Amino acid sequence: DAGVIQSPRHEVTExxxxxxxxxxxxxxxxxxxxxxxxxxxxxxxxxxxxxxxxIDDSGMPEDRFSxxxxxASFSTLKIQPSEPRDSAVYFCASSLGxxxxxxxxxxxxxxxxxxxx
Amino acid sequence: RKEVExxxxxxxxxxxxxxxxxxxxxxxxxxSFFWYRQDCRKEPKLLMSVYSSGNEDGRFTxxxxxxxxxxxxxxxxxxLSDSATYLCVVNLNTGGFKTIFGAGTRLFVKA
Numbered sequence: 001d002a003g004v005i006q007s008p009r010h011e012v013t014e015x016x017x018x019x020x021x022x023x024x025x026x027x028x029x030x031x032x033x034x035x036x037x038x039x040x041x042x043x044x045x046x047x048x049x050x051x052x053x054x055i056d057d058s059g060m061p062e063d064r065f066s067x068x069x070x071x072a073s074f075s076t077l078k079i080q081p082s083e084p085r086d087s088a089v090y091f092c093a094s095s096l097g098x099x100x101x102x103x104x105x106x107x108x109x110x111x112x113x114x115x116x117x
Numbered sequence: 118r119k120e121v122e123x124x125x126x127x128x129x130x131x132x133x134x135x136x137x138x139x140x141x142x143x144x145x146x147x148x149s150f151f152w153y154r155q156d157c158r159k160e161p162k163l164l165m166s167v168y169s170s171g172n173e174d175g176r177f178t179x180x181x182x183x184x185x186x187x188x189x190x191x192x193x194x195x196x197l198s199d200s201a202t203y204l205c206v207v208n209l210n211t212g213g214f215k216t217i218f219g220a221g222t223r224l225f226v227k228a
Contacts, residue, residue: 031214043161043204043218055214091160095214103149103208105163106216 006092006109013116018080021112023092024073031095033106034067034077038088049075050097061086082116089113118143120217123205127223134195138222140205141187149208150181152190154201155221161204164190195226 005024013019025032034046047057052069060067064083069075079086093106123140130136142150150167165172167179167188178191192199205219 033214033216042220045216048214050214103214103216105151105153105166105206106161108160108162111160 004092004094004107004109006090006112008112009110010113011115013082013114015083015116016081017116018078019082019086019114019116021077021090021092021114023075023077023109025075025092025094026107027073028096029094029107030097032069032075033093033095034075035091035093035108036088037091037111043091046077079114082114084116087114087116119220120144121205121207121219123203123219123222125220125222127225129225129227130195132195132197132226132228134226135191135193136195136224137192138190138203138205138224139187140189140219141185142205142207142217143186144207144209145186146209147186147207150179150188151206151208152177152179152188153204153206153218155204156201161218164203192224195224197226197228200224200226 007022033048035043037043046059047067049069067077089111091108091111093108095106096104121142152164153161154164155161165174167181169181171180176193180189202221202223204221207217209215
């Protein structure tokens with residue numbers, strides 16, 4: 001399995017521009033998560049999907065952020081308009097969910113390093 | 118108080134040393150526990166799950182103490198390649214996925 005695939009790896013954009021981050025989860029994983037990581041705030045959950053349905057988007061900073069999962073193999077996170085404070089590493093992760101011993105761990109993608117200037 | 122607390126370190130140890138990290142969590146509804154490893158400028162990777170009975174994977178041993186609400190990670194015979202940040206992760210039993218990542222403990226293993 002190729003793991004969780006994210007694109008692009010790096011994105012540099014000007015303030016006010018639209019940014020779209022992409023993620024392909026591991027086949028068979030029912031859960032998909034979008035995280036943001038900064039030095040100051042660590043890893044923050046933005047939103048997660050179960051079977052392509054958004055379950056909890058309480059971590060999405062504001063209306064400028066939106067996420068979709070049109071099918072089981074693809075998700076996007078969009079920022080429009082982008083601001084310098086959005087600069088961070090954005091990770092996508094997927095998981096099988098829960099088993100008899102509790103929840104399964106996550107597999108993270110390599111991340112997208114976003115810089116908004 | 119943070120939901121998951123870790124000593125940020127850094128821990129500086131020589132090769133071959135044994136090093137232990139602790140992590141405390143505040144929510145008694147916590148259900149599942151993990152240790153992740155994150156290398157510099159890389160994604161977090163699952164190191165091991167942590168069970169009440171304790172578990173071992175080679176040089177790594179994880180323990181869970183539900184009464185005191187802490188988990189631990191022991192690394193024996195440290196290697197240079199063990200240098201990384203170790204993240205303590207707790208999943209709450211809320212009917213959904215509420216997973217809390219600790220801020221991490223940095224480990225440097227030196228020759």
